[in-house]
Amino acid sequence: MAVTIKDVARLAGVSQSSVCRALADPARVRPETRERVERAARELGYHPNRVARSLITGRTGNIGVVLPDLANPFFPTVVKSIQTRARGFDYAVFLSDTDEDPAVEVPAIRALAKQVDGFLLCSPRATDEDLRSFAGEKPIVVLNRRITPFPSVTADNADGMRQVVAHLHALGHRDVAYVAGPRTSWSNRDRLRGLRAATAARGMTLVEAGNVAPTVDGGAAAADLVLAAPVTAVLAYNDLVALGLIKRFQARGVVVPEQLSVVGFDDILVAGLVGPPLTTVAIGKEQIGRVGVDLLLELMADRDSTGTARRVLPTQLIVRGSTGPAFR
Amino acid sequence: MAVTIKDVARLAGVSQSSVCRALADPARVRPETRERVERAARELGYHPNRVARSLITGRTGNIGVVLPDLANPFFPTVVKSIQTRARGFDYAVFLSDTDEDPAVEVPAIRALAKQVDGFLLCSPRATDEDLRSFAGEKPIVVLNRRITPFPSVTADNADGMRQVVAHLHALGHRDVAYVAGPRTSWSNRDRLRGLRAATAARGMTLVEAGNVAPTVDGGAAAADLVLAAPVTAVLAYNDLVALGLIKRFQARGVVVPEQLSVVGFDDILVAGLVGPPLTTVAIGKEQIGRVGVDLLLELMADRDSTGTARRVLPTQLIVRGSTGPAFR
DNA sequence: TTGAAAGCGTTACCAG
DNA sequence: CTGGTAACGCTTTCAA
Numbered sequence: 239m240a241v242t243i244k245d246v247a248r249l250a251g252v253s254q255s256s257v258c259r260a261l262a263d264p265a266r267v268r269p270e271t272r273e274r275v276e277r278a279a280r281e282l283g284y285h286p287n288r289v290a291r292s293l294i295t296g297r298t299g300n301i302g303v304v305l306p307d308l309a310n311p312f313f314p315t316v317v318k319s320i321q322t323r324a325r326g327f328d329y330a331v332f333l334s335d336t337d338e339d340p341a342v343e344v345p346a347i348r349a350l351a352k353q354v355d356g357f358l359l360c361s362p363r364a365t366d367e368d369l370r371s372f373a374g375e376k377p378i379v380v381l382n383r384r385i386t387p388f389p390s391v392t393a394d395n396a397d398g399m400r401q402v403v404a405h406l407h408a409l410g411h412r413d414v415a416y417v418a419g420p421r422t423s424w425s426n427r428d429r430l431r432g433l434r435a436a437t438a439a440r441g442m443t444l445v446e447a448g449n450v451a452p453t454v455d456g457g458a459a460a461a462d463l464v465l466a467a468p469v470t471a472v473l474a475y476n477d478l479v480a481l482g483l484i485k486r487f488q489a490r491g492v493v494v495p496e497q498l499s500v501v502g503f504d505d506i507l508v509a510g511l512v513g514p515p516l517t518t519v520a521i522g523k524e525q526i527g528r529v530g531v532d533l534l535l536e537l538m539a540d541r542d543s544t545g546t547a548r549r550v551l552p553t554q555l556i557v558r559g560s561t562g563p564a565f566r
Numbered sequence: 567m568a569v570t571i572k573d574v575a576r577l578a579g580v581s582q583s584s585v586c587r588a589l590a591d592p593a594r595v596r597p598e599t600r601e602r603v604e605r606a607a608r609e610l611g612y613h614p615n616r617v618a619r620s621l622i623t624g625r626t627g628n629i630g631v632v633l634p635d636l637a638n639p640f641f642p643t644v645v646k647s648i649q650t651r652a653r654g655f656d657y658a659v660f661l662s663d664t665d666e667d668p669a670v671e672v673p674a675i676r677a678l679a680k681q682v683d684g685f686l687l688c689s690p691r692a693t694d695e696d697l698r699s700f701a702g703e704k705p706i707v708v709l710n711r712r713i714t715p716f717p718s719v720t721a722d723n724a725d726g727m728r729q730v731v732a733h734l735h736a737l738g739h740r741d742v743a744y745v746a747g748p749r750t751s752w753s754n755r756d757r758l759r760g761l762r763a764a765t766a767a768r769g770m771t772l773v774e775a776g777n778v779a780p781t782v783d784g785g786a787a788a789a790d791l792v793l794a795a796p797v798t799a800v801l802a803y804n805d806l807v808a809l810g811l812i813k814r815f816q817a818r819g820v821v822v823p824e825q826l827s828v829v830g831f832d833d834i835l836v837a838g839l840v841g842p843p844l845t846t847v848a849i850g851k852e853q854i855g856r857v858g859v860d861l862l863l864e865l866m867a868d869r870d871s872t873g874t875a876r877r878v879l880p881t882q883l884i885v886r887g888s889t890g891p892a893f894r
Numbered sequence: 895t896t897g898a899a900a901g902c903g904t905t906a907c908c909a910g
Numbered sequence: 911c912t913g914g915t916a917a918c919g920c921t922t923t924c925a926a
Binding site for chain 2: 240285287288289290293298300307309311313315317318321330335337346348349350351352353507508512513514
């Protein structure tokens with residue numbers, strides 16, 4: 239059996255209360271008592287049961303992280319930074335991967351609700367309505383999506399798109415395509431919105447290709463649609479989709495970027511390693527996680543802070559491979 | 567405040583006990599009672615508090631997953647399969663990333679110990695001694711490492727190396743190098759062991775290059791050492807190291823694979839996307855997670871099963887880019 | 895400064 | 911089949 243506070247109390251010859259105090263707030267007991275308790279605890283290898291503690295305090299010391307797909311390299315990076323930051327504040331992390339299924343999200347959150355002090359929802363796919371049903375229940379910070387009344391951490395997608403469009407325009411491109419990600423993705427909608435504005439501002443034409451899964455296969459599936467359109471460059475929802483496009487383009491004998499420029503989004507590790515290297519938009523992934531944790535901690539501290547912070551992190555175009563039609 | 571079993575009991579006009587039974591084992595109450603309880607629970611939106619339950623049952627419904635580095639694409643894949651499998655059995659997953667620091671591992675496990683029913687340790691970096699200190703405390707299944715007295719799930723590294731060496735030998739290679747991963751990695755030791763045996767069996771020479779971090783940067787750091795050695799092919803501890811080698815080789819003007827063949831291990835997604843494509847050894851990453859969960863569930867069920875299962879999963883050479891010196 | 899006791903929400907046990 | 915009550919391990923009053 240596990241060693242409990244009672245065992246420590248017995249060995250130290252004091253009451254449970256004193257053990258509790260000695261360990262939680264050493265200043266509230268006599269030095270001598272503290273000494274005896276500490277020795278007994280060490281001897282027995284006592285570690286307080288956080289589960290039992292949470293029952294009385296209402297605090298669990300855990301935070302729940304829900305995300306759509308760990309197989310997308312974007313998310314592990316975010317999770318890692320969350321985990322690292324959380325550990326620094328002695329919080330443990332529950333992880334739930336919903337496999338891009340909006341229907342799984344609500345039950346997943348519900349299942350964790352009683353064991354966490356708050357949630358970090360990464361790119362949640364559920365409807366606004368479903369997500370709002372959790373408002374007021376537990377502190378929630380949303381990453382990569384903006385939805386009232388939750389605090390959010392997002393990337394400046396519009397500015398990223400502006401940078402991409404400026405770059406492509408300078409290279410001589412006038413007709414571009416966008417391969418959209420999941421309809422349920424706020425980032426997708428935000429990026430498309432920014433892209434539309436940016437292309438319109440420069441009088442460029444924009445062809446939109448259907449919604450695809452945010453994966454390499456999703457990108458490959460949309461490649462032929464893009465080739466059928468009169469464009470010289472294609473922007474993908476994210477890097478994985480971009481890589482899928484390139485893969486299929488190469489299979490069809492289209493030379494990238496000479497014949498067709500491809501631009502991704504996210505700047506996942508692989509973007510810099512593939513050949514041809516992928517031009518993309520970098521997001522501070524570690525920062526998203528870190529800021530998200532900080533916001534959540536704040537929210538969990540003052541329970542009734544309005545907590546409508548909307549942190550928008552900068553994006554940065556990373557030029558690697560794209561060339562313009564002028565050089566063809 | 568959250569709705570408790572008492573609220574349901576009051577509304578349904580029955581005792582706590584009946585509510586508990588009606589929800590846990592509907593067959594043990596009168597259909598009419600069951601009906602009333604279920605309606606009351608639904609009406610109030612009651613969800614049992616798993617924390618409180620675990621206090622009395624001793625079961626938490628959680629499993630802890632500890633791994634060295636989520637930034638290594640190998641692990642997210644494993645975690646995803648663990649998470650998916652665990653969800654199927656209604657288990658939630660605690661995730662702890664130790665950042666390749668052996669010293670963090672023991673405290674990380676200790677911190678989670680009270681809130682989980684068992685552990686899945688992925689490629690643990692701690693010493694055998696430290697890990698054994700947990701024997702008997704909680705069910706533990708170790709992935710990617712073999713260590714008594716824990717059940718384990720590993721890949722057949724030796725056979726993978728055998729396949730690689732046979733392939734390289736057939737291509738005409740006789741002198742190869744190995745860039746070792748972390749000294750603390752069992753997989754690294756196991757792969758090196760297999761490689762030594764395989765090269766010795768064919769009378770090939772093997773040059774071993776220092777231990778590096780299992781990252782792209784680690785690989786890049788070892789590249790020049792490899793170039794200084796009289797070899798025609800180099801095997802890397804894993805794909806990330808292989809990609810780092812290639813990156814640096816290209817920077818030094820060495821053409822891969824014509825001038826130097828590079829082989830990785832793990833077959834992470836990016837291996838098939840880079841140019842030149844990476845020859846590597848595939849491991850059933852999803853299978854590792856799945857089998858690990860199954861083994862752990864078994865272990866958690868019969869508390870005193872010896873549980874010394876050692877599942878070794880097959881590996882498969884994936885030939886993509888490597889060529890032999892004969893074609894130079 | 896310390897000890898006794900209540901209570902967190904649930905399940906398990908024992909009468910009825 | 912049902913209700914009352916103890917118990918899980920801890921923190922937090924409340925007295926002493």
